[in-house]
Amino acid sequence: MIRALLDLLRREQEPSHEPRHAAQDIPQDIPQTRKRGVVVDTETQIPLQAELRELRLRVPYVTGVLVASVDGMLIAEDTPGIEPEVFAAMSAAQLGLGQQIVAALRSGDFRETVTAATNGYVATFAAGQTALLTVVAGPDLNVARLHHEARPVAARIGQLMGAVYHPA
């Protein structure tokens, strides 16, 4: 997962006039199989987008939301000003680390992790077994309010995703 993240970040830095060369470095079969698994039909995409929009409306100072699979593939996003593919991969890394920490402590299932910075917050919530929800917010975020509003949203996204997406 971390390797996937680093690959993505490296790809970001590469000059854009050599896309064909960069594409050759990546094994063709793996991303394609993954992509097939992740593409979510419009029937799921519509309620997903509705959940994300609703969450943004309900919690002040939220600047971006995205849903990704646990292996870091972007599923749905509403994140102006943020590269969503990279953020999805980083979120998956964050989720994976959180799950390992929780597993090491044997303290049940991972629920969420909040990263606080001097100028904002990033929170990643587990959404069922197959997906995650990441919320980006400004420094004035009411974290407890976000917890209260986003946990049920993550659970509903988990149900939606659980029905359609099964990672390899």
Added chain:
Amino acid sequence: MADMESSLQEAMQIEGAIGVALVDYTSGMALGTLGSSKEFDLTIAAAGNTDVVRAKLRTLEMLKLKDSIEDILITLGGQYHVIRPLTSRNTQGLFLYMVLSRTRANLAMARHKLKTIETDLQM
């Protein structure tokens, strides 16, 4: 001087007390609660009332009032909600949130006792 736990217990001794929470309004999270129940979740009350405190502080700022909030009283049909932002050096950014039964509580007495609790509170 009293620690948080005993301050909250003392607040629950106030006549008509239903619940009390000590809340950090930078995050909206409660540092401690007493009297929370399934019907009345004080962690949700803490998050919601954080928005109340922030709105009022912002209003004072907009009005250019160089003053501070001593307390905020919200009167419901059956309850009083009293919010008391704390001001000492080590409690700044916190507020006390107290829920009282309107029929059983004496508001003046409750406010007076909350003030004493605030003065004694040591984090």
